[in-house]
Amino acid sequence: MSVLHIADVTKTFSGGTNAVDSFSLDVADGELVCLLGPSGSGKSTLLRMVGGFEQPNSGRITIDGEEVTHLPPERRPTGMVFQSHALWTHMNVFKNLAFGLKLRRMPAAQIREKVEAVLELVGLAGYGDRMTTQLSGGQQQRVALARSLVLEPKILLLDEPFASLDQHLRERLREEVRDIQQRLKITTLFVTHGQDEALSMADRIVVMANGKTEQIDRPDVVYRDPKTPFVAGFIGTMNLIEGEVSNGIFVRSALTVPLPIADGPATLAIRPEALDLSASDIPKASVHRVTDYGSHGLVDLDLADGTRVKSMVAHPDMLRAGQGVDLLPRAFAAYRNNQQIYRS
Numbered sequence: 233m234s235v236l237h238i239a240d241v242t243k244t245f246s247g248g249t250n251a252v253d254s255f256s257l258d259v260a261d262g263e264l265v266c267l268l269g270p271s272g273s274g275k276s277t278l279l280r281m282v283g284g285f286e287q288p289n290s291g292r293i294t295i296d297g298e299e300v301t302h303l304p305p306e307r308r309p310t311g312m313v314f315q316s317h318a319l320w321t322h323m324n325v326f327k328n329l330a331f332g333l334k335l336r337r338m339p340a341a342q343i344r345e346k347v348e349a350v351l352e353l354v355g356l357a358g359y360g361d362r363m364t365t366q367l368s369g370g371q372q373q374r375v376a377l378a379r380s381l382v383l384e385p386k387i388l389l390l391d392e393p394f395a396s397l398d399q400h401l402r403e404r405l406r407e408e409v410r411d412i413q414q415r416l417k418i419t420t421l422f423v424t425h426g427q428d429e430a431l432s433m434a435d436r437i438v439v440m441a442n443g444k445t446e447q448i449d450r451p452d453v454v455y456r457d458p459k460t461p462f463v464a465g466f467i468g469t470m471n472l473i474e475g476e477v478s479n480g481i482f483v484r485s486a487l488t489v490p491l492p493i494a495d496g497p498a499t500l501a502i503r504p505e506a507l508d509l510s511a512s513d514i515p516k517a518s519v520h521r522v523t524d525y526g527s528h529g530l531v532d533l534d535l536a537d538g539t540r541v542k543s544m545v546a547h548p549d550m551l552r553a554g555q556g557v558d559l560l561p562r563a564f565a566a567y568r569n570n571q572q573i574y575r576s
Contacts, residue, residue: 234296234309234386234419235261236282241291243277243443251277252288253443259387262417264410266430269440270466275423276391278440282421283312283389295386311380312389315396318376319364325351325375326360332383350382353412370401377409381416388413390422394429402426406433427467431455439463457575461567464501471507471541473500482566485535486516487559491566493574499567504530504544508560515556517541524548533557 236259243252252274259265267275280286282293284305293301300308319328326347333343351357354374364372373393380388390409394402410433413420424430430437431451439446439454439462447459458464465472475484477498482491489500509531517533520540529548533541541559545551566574 235259236387236419236421237292237294237297238278238282239292239294241278241281241288241293243274243281243286244289250443252281255291255443255445257438257445257448259419259421261419263435264413264420264422264433266422266424266434266437267440268424268427268430268437268466269446270425272442273440274443275425275440277443279312279389279391279421279423282387283310284308285312309386310389311383311385311387312391313373313376313380313393315392319372319379321363321365323364324360325356325362325364325367328364328375329360329379329382332379346382350378353381353415354378355408369397370405373397373405374408377412381412381418386419388418388420390420392424394426395424402429409433431467439466441466457572458501458565459572460570461499461501462570464565464567469504469542471500471502471504473502473539473541474498475500477566485537485539487535488516489561489564491574493566493568497568498573500561500564501567502541502561502564504542506561506563507541507543508562509533509543509545509551509557510560512556512558514558516559517557519551519553519555519557521553522548522551533559 238255238257241252241255242250244250255278269275277286281288284303292299295309329347330343333346351359354377356374394405406429434451436448437451437454438448441462447454447463455467458467461472464470473484475482475498477491477493478495480490480492482489482498482500517535519531520534521532523530529545531543531545531551533543564576565572
């Protein structure tokens with residue numbers, strides 16, 4: 233069993249800026265939790281504190297009930313994979329992986345057995361004699377992952393490991409890493425600013441902003457039921473429309489939507505795939521641009537006051553720039569005072 237417990241951790245850098253502010257999280261045995269947020273949200277700082285590369289100003293970090301808050305990295309049961317690979321270029325692949333095992337004074341035969349097993353696990357069987365400079369970016373990242381896994385850590389820490397790779401390689405590697413993580417049932421904390429990585433890999437997502445938690449939920453819940461305007465705008469594509477509610481009707485320009493909440497200002501959130509279009513004699517919006525992605529189309533629309541919204545359509549060839557359309561939201565949420573107050 234490998235359980236990570238983070239309790240009220242705060243990290244303040246010089247100048248008084250709280251990079252992480254009273255953050256708490258429990259990661260269950262075998263769970264993969266993704267820390268997701270924009271640059272400066274505190275996610276990498278938090279990961280580095282779990283790994284021992286940064287020290288918190290306050291709070292506690294425990295692994296399987298044992299406090300590790302102030303232990304150095306080499307004394308923690310964690311393995312860290314960095315974005316930059318951080319491989320030794322003067323060593324071949326085998327020596328890169330064997331280095332940590334030699335420090336543990338493990339017998340040579342056992343080291344070879346473990347290294348060969350982990351190379352096979354990451355799809356690099358037979359690559360032990362190659363220099364790291366002879367490997368592609370994806371292969372180097374697999375070696376970096378293998379170097380962490382060969383030490384059999386209780387907690388695997390991944391700090392944006394695919395950020396420097398091209399899109400197709402990122403997609404393939406994240407599938408491979410997820411398969412390996414599930415096969416080994418290793419508790420994992422993963423940092424990314426890529427929504428697609430978080431949605432495709434995580435058991436739970438922690439959305440962070442300004443060092444604090446905005447929402448912790450399963451990927452499908454974070455996408456379909458964002459609790460704050462920040463989460464709504466950060467995860468996927470979302471139309472966030474500021475308007476006024478009067479007598480149960482939300483109004484912005486010509487757009488009106490029944491909304492059974494108290495009168496006053498509100499923000500309406502509608503996913504493009506939940507915003508249907510239809511021909512209308514009294515259009516609520518005009519088509520600005522149509523982009524055909526093959527599998528679907530994305531339509532940029534302008535309300536009369538210039539507000540831009542987006543709709544996803546199945547037949548983009550049926551729309552043209554300048555065309556007037558009616559807007560028919562099938563599902564939406566409403567926010568006030570930075571909190572969700574209604575969801576259809």
